[in-house]
Amino acid sequence: MSVTAPRGFRASGVAAGLKSSGARDVALVVNDGPDASAAGVFTANRVKAAPVLWSQQVLRAGLVRAVVLNSGGANACTGAPGFQDTHATAEHAASALAGSADDGPAAGTAAGAGLSTIGAGEVAICSTGLIGERLPMDRLLPGVTAAVAGLTADGGPAAAEAIMTTDTRPKTTVVAGTGWTVGGMAKGSGMLAPALATMLSVVTTDAIAGPAVLDEALRAACRVSFERVDSDGCLSTNDTVLLLASGASGIAPTQAELTAAVTEACRDLARQLIADAEGASKEVAIEVVGAADSDDAVLVGRAVARNNLVKTALFGNDPNWGRILAAVGTTTAAFEPDRIDVAVNGVWVCRSGAAAEDRSKVDLTGRQVTIRIDLHAGPDEATIWTNDLSHAYVHENSAYST
């Protein structure tokens, strides 16, 4: 049920003609309340797309009543005109939603009442697709109108489909609390895709929670989920994760309960991203243990995840631990080179920085790969998820000007 699993949300996904394939390309998620609390996490890339700049402003007030998402165009590196396009989209959505609340079937409800006064400043925008080109507003705005008309309480799956780019399947999740629920959707091919690399996610809950509580829950969740997925180290201009709370369950979980549920939802979505990464033949978990601190563990895991020589070796079913050690050696993490142990799929091919068990014992024929690196430098650990580097990756990212 995606983002519409929790009470208080409606969603839709329509085809507006942004994608040449004719597939759904505009999604709308509406929070009917009674609350409209929200939090957001955005790309760390300093080149930020117009919708990211817009949504960061919207989130400052901690109040979001609707999210418009489009595939088929990132609206990044489009200058002031691109920002105006995003603003116009939010204005159009707010106006259409207010109109539908006045006239439509939802009119008498609390939800309708909330939306009848909705302003553009309460509408977050997310875009994904090619960088550097303006969005075709003559198609997008009618698409938003259609998305408003199509809103339903079971529209979550259609919305999840509309945000897909090179994804081969929609990614959704539902996590049950005690009397309240977290739902979510995401798109992105584990950052493996080209200019389509953007990761977008909307997570919803009917729990009662204010913006500060949501913000803490979302940041904690992202740190151990989306931020630990590193497929090719390429950071998009558009990455956005939003958390919306309707309060419709009437239940206010503790911070810890909410954080746990949001974390579970984000982890589930993150793993789905890696599993669907374009051109990947392996899903790789890099478990770094024995680190002096958590930052060191993440640093080492990322260095290995981003190393093209490690990634191509995995594609070739080669447990090349020497490349792994060489990648670890490029970091500033605390470790002694002659104390590091490395296991590939459970076989400790490297002990104390030198060859140990016979590498021919390692079975790399399956899709799941676990690399375990023991730094012997402390008590902390972290897991980074990544993919191999395959011919299909090169093909996908070179053959299409996307």
Added chain:
Amino acid sequence: MSVTAPRGFRASGVAAGLKSSGARDVALVVNDGPDASAAGVFTANRVKAAPVLWSQQVLRAGLVRAVVLNSGGANACTGAPGFQDTHATAEHAASALAGSADDGPAAGTAAGAGLSTIGAGEVAICSTGLIGERLPMDRLLPGVTAAVAGLTADGGPAAAEAIMTTDTRPKTTVVAGTGWTVGGMAKGSGMLAPALATMLSVVTTDAIAGPAVLDEALRAACRVSFERVDSDGCLSTNDTVLLLASGASGIAPTQAELTAAVTEACRDLARQLIADAEGASKEVAIEVVGAADSDDAVLVGRAVARNNLVKTALFGNDPNWGRILAAVGTTTAAFEPDRIDVAVNGVWVCRSGAAAEDRSKVDLTGRQVTIRIDLHAGPDEATIWTNDLSHAYVHENSAYST
């Protein structure tokens, strides 16, 4: 003439059976003096191969009479036994050279006199090949003996051939000073190759120059040559650049003169590495201008050079400036996103962070590509050389367990 172009040097390259192909795999470069000054630059990887650890010790005294180089095995991640192998190789070479100086045709010369007292501590060692396996000493040591026997004043090309791994051709250079000369050889496929990624280079000169002068010249040269080549961002455990001076010309150039000649030699060799990079279909110069300082320019150049989405786009002849901007955006360099200009092969496809000239005007069909990035943040600039990311790269690095 490679490393034997300057006076005072002999070299050789022999086949010792380390390579299964039967090609030359052991090289020897001998400095017959009268001087034996030397300087070295080594990999920044914290996981250093045994020969790097050894040679760093040797260079501490600024005195090198001979360099043994082998392909067919990196002797990296081999623990204490691997270090003992390196030590034994240096001992063996020193002993064989001293014996040849006593008995051989060079005996009466100043060179012979110097070598009759050579110690292991004056022999630098460089290795390249698979990480994590011991060297076959029963083949390497006889190979060193043969290399000593084969030393000639025109052996530079044979030595350059013996250090090749996945290189398709030897890399040599000669730069003429006024009455003195700089010669050099290098191996490495622009860091594109797998565990064979090591870059090794020996540069020689018959100028008179002490270790401190050589050190300053070599560091300055490397900063703007080898250190600006970034093919896949993968730093080897074995990278070594050595500069040896025989003083045989009797001429002592100024620091500036020597630095200029060594820089020219290193730049020539670095360009040859990129030109021969495995699996590459493009040689890419990333010119970063308008940087606040030189570090910023290098930082931005490297970020673009290492970005797999940029590299696959170039392989696909796609002037995808959006990916370039997204790569720049991941750095901490001083710039405003909406002021950046980007030209690809002379066409300014991006001005002020947004689309400018028509990307279809860009001709990417040739092998040479120039990306020019103007940060509009200051007066400094730097150029980084790299390659595209191709199917052949994935093939070379996944199909062979090297």
